[in-house]
Amino acid sequence: MNGYVGTATSRVDGRAKVTGAAKYAGEFAADGLLHGFVVTATIPRGRITRLDASGALKVKGVVDVLTHAHRHPLADKDEAWKDEVAPEKGSPFRPLYDDSIKFNDQPIALVVAEDWETAKFAATLLDVAYQEEPFATDLEAERGSATEVQKPHEPRGDAAAALAGAAIRHEADYLVPTEHHNPMELYATTAVWEVDRLTVYDKTQGVQNVQKFLCSVFGKTPDEIRVISPYVGGAFGSGLRPQYQVVLATLAALQLKRSVRIVLTRHQMYGLGYRPETIEHVGLGARPDGTLDAVVHEAIAVTSRYEEFSRNDTGWAEQLYKSANSRYSHQLVRLDVATPCDMRAPGAASGVWALECAMDELANALKLDPVELRLKCYSDRDQSEDLPYTSKQLRACYRQAAAAFGWSNRNPAPRSMRDGKELVGWGMATGIWEALQMPVAARIVLTANGHAEVSSAASDIGTGTYTIVAQVAADALGLPMDNITVKLADSSLPQAPVEGGSWMAASSAHAVLAAAEDIRQELARLAVAMAGSPLAGTDPADVILSEGMIAVGSDKSRSVSIADAMRSGSLERIEKEKLNHFAEDKSHARNTHSAVFAEVKIDEELGVIRVTRVVNAVAAGRILNTKTGRSQVMGSVVWGIGMALHEEAVMDHRFGRIMNANIAEYHIPVNADIHDIDVIFVDEQDEHINKLGIKGLGEIGIVGVPAAIANAVYHATGRRVRRFPITLDKLLS
Template identity: 55%
Template sequence: MPEGYVGGAQPRVDGPLKVSGLAQYAGEFPAEDLAYGVVVSSSVAKGRILRFDLEAARATPGVVAILTHKDRPTVTTDAESHQDQAAPPGLPFIPLLDERIVYSGQPVALVVAETFEAARGAAALVRVEYEAEPAVVDVAQRRDSAYDPPEKRDGVPPPPPPRGDPDGAFAAAPVKVSGDYRIAVEHHNPMEPHASTVFWRGGKLVVHDKVQGVTNTKAFVVNMFGLPEDDVRVLSPFVGGAFGSGLRPQYQLTLAVMAALRLKRSVRVTLTRDQMFTFTYRPDTLQTVALGAGPDGRLQSIRHDAIACTSTYEDYQEAVVNWSGLIYACDNVSLSYRLAKVDTATPGDMRAPGATTGVYALEAAIDELAYAAKVDPLELRLRNYAERDQNDDKPFSSKELRACYERGAEAFGWSRRSPEPRSMREGRDLVGLGVATGCWEAMMQPHSARATLTADGKLEVACATADIGTGTYTILAQIAADALGLPIDDVAVRIGDSSLPMAPVEGGSWAAASAGSAAQMACAALREEILKHARAMENSPLANAALDHVVFSGGRVARADDPARSISYADALKSAGRERIEAKADFAPDEEFQKKFAAYTHSAVFAEVRVDEELGVVRVTRIVSAIAAGKILNQMTARSQILGGVVMGIGMALHEESMPDRRLGRFMNHNFGEYHIPSHADVQDIEVIFVDEADEANPLGIKGLGEIGIVGAAAAVANAVFHATGKRVRDLPITPDKLL
């Protein structure tokens, strides 16, 4: 057995199940009494339903029910009953609530049949007559009605108050840049579409849901339908990607539960790819960044203002502008963030919500400032390096961003960059090199975990947290294996079940630090229990051994100074007459530490692009992403997370764009044929560098990695495009028509 698993490159323990197709997802669990529901989506964006024609649909063989707002189980309609852990202020959307239409594609009916094919065929026969009203889906059309949200969203800090005199400093600055920035609406589009399978078990519900938090979903179902807590269990053992779309329960869950309660049988509802464009997305945000600096490029003023879209029924909020007050040192800063209501579904958290958007605008503006001041873009960032978080006036718990710049630049070959735009070329291609900074908060949340050791030497670690593809199963197994000195094959991990010890939604890059710390604490308690039983054995060689004088390895507890004096876990349990022992632990972030320090992950992203001078086609040929995120638990899964984030950043920079039809109030390209994401041909050489960083924010010394990979990636690509072409495109994605 190796000395330790944590810190190595451990293959995914759930990998064999996934590559063999044996891992079951929410829309795959079977039941003998299973019926299938298909959603009917509205064809108008705003208005009300006048009448349904259901005759042809009901006549379809196999149809057992059609639910509309006139024929559905009762649900509670007060806002508190519908608030989930990720909900913004307002009244969350309730499908089939009434005749009102508040966005295009809103579910207006659910057809339930004995087979999926029958339900799909009947759903196509449902006819709905509407009274349509004009809809506005472009936030720019609502700019004049933007407002400061009266109620702040939990967990999303508002912009800090202004510091210094940003307006005066900007006016006096010898070097100034100012620009408007915008990123196209992006939809999450994970590989697995949203699905819910609700098993009816004699009045009790077992729910398989595509979700990032089973305890959140359980509370949502219990509160919405007024059910006893013991009557609902939610499971989500595997999630085929989510990127934030699974933080909140989506409407297919509510519809599946409605149908199961009405029919008293099991029901499955799976959304189509088209319907994946009918809810959460990265919000359309209008940003203006103005920077003032001295002749040497040192910042004298930062102003960053944003107007983000939200729905008519909720005030969705993100921390968009806050990053501009902490990434670089500046004494004169003004930040503002307002909302404007549009006739779409509520936006949602999408990988590094707020930071991906706000840091893009900041990093593009910093790049513009570097050219205006005639300072190398990397050197300008170093000259404005922040040694403390000026937003909250705190030192950083750890910050190795300077090392990220240095190591990333060396690996990338930044020193070979010619400073002038359009000065590097190869054949018909213009070559450009760009750099950007990334930053994301190192968050943690209360989690509980249970560790159970059986007499045969097998260990189980259980927590209700999720694995959305990030590798949670694997890191928990690594932590537990090291804690008790067992082979990782002897460790089983159970997650994604609301009956397990408490965990909130998995998001914000907090799962590894939080669930991992809880698991380590539970295993530490288990070590004490093992030693207690070992010391109590007759003629025990460990009778007087203290916990810090023994080691746990190879299924045995031994004296550190004399490893031959040891007792097996099995013998310790047998002597105590126990077939199994277990320990539970509750982790909570150290509030005193959080009051004293600001904790963030950081990155330096370097990108090389080649632009066809005649066609304007951009290819990203190289990216180096240098990451400082505390201790790395698993080099393999950690690298995978950064690769995925970088690829999403390439998509944001060059490909992804949900195109609104401003006349009809809907998104036009709601399919993978027209909504472009990076393919294999678009992704070439990506190098990931992890910079050593010591942090004491949690017992493991780790920070999350799920978000930091995407932050700054789009800006690095966009900055490289400017260096290649000399043309600054401030609205993403950068498509050929914008360069020609």
């Protein structure tokens, strides 16, 4: 191997992105391209009683207006509308299906015109009337209607009795508001009409998922619909399920037999999925020495009336902290809103912040250092299954992060540390996520000139999949990275699932590794069989690929070039495709871990909060690319800062409508909000997880960050804020 894996390697797609050569879903050209503008509902629940498009159709340049009463046929059965990440229970939303309104800003019509501005103007001329029905959008008001949908883990012992009888007890509710995806790239689809098929350029995290979905909805075969998504300007869960604009663009293209582009507005994107508002109730019971006797974690979250969306908010303590008694549950309140969706570290980002704030409150009650309490309760096994971990270097995360942060200099008393007129707070928290792996196939085509093309339907949502695939292929084939071309995110390429859950790096890397091994074996056979070969009589298993040569170990005198070996076999190319195989391992728990330490400085008079330092130490097995990996974690930290201090969709419950559906009033961190971020990759050798010892990095970087900031705010001010975001009014009230 050349040694690209594990190094700080620049993105192979970086130049295309910064020069504008990279094309996104809304940028592909087509002859006779039409543009669609979506008209959305202005009530949260009811029926359309009138939808008159005559005014819009009179506008010059308008080609058609699609509605539930005027559209190409759509599938009827629920099953046809389910994709590979759809909730198990429910009836998926179907745009322009009928006259029913299920949530505010639901699409009710599509105006198609020769240009976007004409379509947008004509959309204002639609005459729409509704029959409104009673609705509910307030989680706290409807809390009493919650019903349990899952227990992440079976209860252990008698948690209620142990909590009630604990010497030191802490119980509290922690509230996460609705948070919306705001990726840089707007959701867009360009459906290119061809006589016998559609080529659909879509913003998605899974091209084959979208292809199967569209074929199901429109009764087509895979030969008739191809989905491509070479570049994605941010997704992190919002593109796991096909969004409604891809249905509408395909619908219009099929109906009009012309190419159609739809780009949603920023406001319209608030009608898509989101991190659901959740009430996290945590109860901890401990002995005076800090030993945990009871853990209770219950979540009550929002879902839509038509689907049950839930994730594991509450089971994480089973992997982190020893306790003889535990109980976990997840309840849902069904409201007149769109179905939530996955948003970076779904479940964990919400649930772990509540757990880790509760642990901080318990540490204060016990007068223990927060790190000391976590080490006291540290679990070496997954308690729910009584399993060891493939690897768990969380203790090293605590140690290295604390040392880098200077935690030993902390005065534990709230309001005890200052910098001029600012209060200084130091807080910490633990992070945890799953180390998942999924079936992915890769194809490698090696040509006699020593160039390899690696292809897979896997997506790169900006996380660096193009680059790590090239690194792994270069090392496995013994070629320079410049000799590797990577093709991704085309439904016609070898199979891959949606990119999510932090599984794509490990999964795609091992598919590439498997295909490269087949090529190595083929080259070894050719080299050994060459007339007068210096490898004659060599066991092909002992042959390696290095620097464009086929060799026996490091003995350069016993080597032949790849080109010569292929020429001797009269081969211009060798093509191998392989689906990775991960044997199901029920003997180990698989997780990534982190320790996050944060410093805040808060103006004592104004309440303005600055996160001035964050140290995030991550144990995630072998890091494929320390440069892109560090960027992943830094981005996660920024998102965690936004979650703690900025993000909140504000609903006017009188109208069931989001009031700040734009990035002027829906606050996210900007450059001025971000200061020093230090990422530490803790050395973690994992011989069980997979051949390369890889775990994913996409999610682990955010988990724990919001809690560390919230705990730092408490340390600075002595005020415990249990409702995100932590804003100055909550500190000054």
